[in-house]
Amino acid sequence: MDNAIEIRTLSVVFSSNGRPITALDSLNLCVPSGQVFGFIGPNGAGKTTTMHVLLGFIAATAGEARIFNTDVNKSIARQRIGYLPEHPDTYKFLTGRELLVMAGRLFLIRGKQLSDRIDEVLSLVNMQNVSNRKIATYSRGMMQRICLAQALINDPDLVILDEPTGGLDPIGRMEVRRIITDLRARGKTVFFSSHELSEVELVCDHLAILSKGRLIVQGPTSKVVPQGESLEKYFMKAVSNQ
Ligand SMILES: Nc1ncnc2c1ncn2[C@@H]1O[C@H](COP(=O)(O)OP(=O)(O)OP(=O)(O)O)[C@@H](O)[C@H]1O
Ligand SMILES: [Mg+2]
Numbered sequence: 001m002d003n004a005i006e007i008r009t010l011s012v013v014f015s016s017n018g019r020p021i022t023a024l025d026s027l028n029l030c031v032p033s034g035q036v037f038g039f040i041g042p043n044g045a046g047k048t049t050t051m052h053v054l055l056g057f058i059a060a061t062a063g064e065a066r067i068f069n070t071d072v073n074k075s076i077a078r079q080r081i082g083y084l085p086e087h088p089d090t091y092k093f094l095t096g097r098e099l100l101v102m103a104g105r106l107f108l109i110r111g112k113q114l115s116d117r118i119d120e121v122l123s124l125v126n127m128q129n130v131s132n133r134k135i136a137t138y139s140r141g142m143m144q145r146i147c148l149a150q151a152l153i154n155d156p157d158l159v160i161l162d163e164p165t166g167g168l169d170p171i172g173r174m175e176v177r178r179i180i181t182d183l184r185a186r187g188k189t190v191f192f193s194s195h196e197l198s199e200v201e202l203v204c205d206h207l208a209i210l211s212k213g214r215l216i217v218q219g220p221t222s223k224v225v226p227q228g229e230s231l232e233k234y235f236m237k238a239v240s241n242q
Helices: 045-052 097-107 110-125 140-152 171-185 199-203 231-240
Strands: 003-014 021-032 038-042 063-065 082-085 159-163 191-193 206-211 214-220
Touching: 003 110, 003 140, 003 191, 021 045, 021 063, 021 191, 021 206, 021 214, 038 045, 038 171, 038 199, 045 063, 045 159, 045 191, 045 206, 063 140, 063 231, 082 140, 097 140, 140 159, 140 171, 171 199, 199 231, 214 231
Parallel strands: 038 191, 038 206, 082 159, 159 191
Antiparallel strands: 003 021, 003 063, 206 214
């Protein structure tokens, strides 16, 4: 099986007031293609930092990361990615539809192909009825949904979602789970972080637990979580041993 993401001995050290902060400490991670991979860990564990390295937002202090076998330092590595940030925010003076037109054009999608694709992603996130309203009038959950639609506009092979259900109501959470499983059914890879462990347990084929920048465990969900135990219980034990 090919890997969508390969991370080898990746370290990221930030500096704050002259003091080093180790966000990632020799992280090794493999995300197989076509799988839903849950990336979990306590606040400050380094999940967002890992994603930022994959997206080329920050440079690693040491180690390497590859997407579909291309080094993330090469911008071409990002062509097949869709990304939903942890705190989605965007141009509030645009309508939802205008945002998607802009996003689609960035990927050189035009004309009927673009309008069809926009209708498709709007329906996926259930935002058809409000797509002509300005984003400034959207609720937090609506903002989350339109940014998820934006992340999917280019029909990416790898979708990176940083806490995709944050701010969503129970129906919205269920819809995101459905979108994730639909993506898998279409052969896509989904790499997402979440603090909702029951949700991770429900949708993930693989998972990794990170704590203080270090990997505690990774593997198929059914192998990582002992039979008869919940992920939440396992997670609490695994993290408290650190
Ligand atoms: N720009 C920065 N400068 C200094 N330290 C940073 C910076 N970005 C992140 N950090 C630190 O790196 C560590 C990892 O942060 P990160 O945001 O990756 O965690 P996380 O696992 O995504 O947490 P959360 O679940 O709260 O979103 C934390 O100690 C954080 O304070
Ligand atoms: Mg984070």
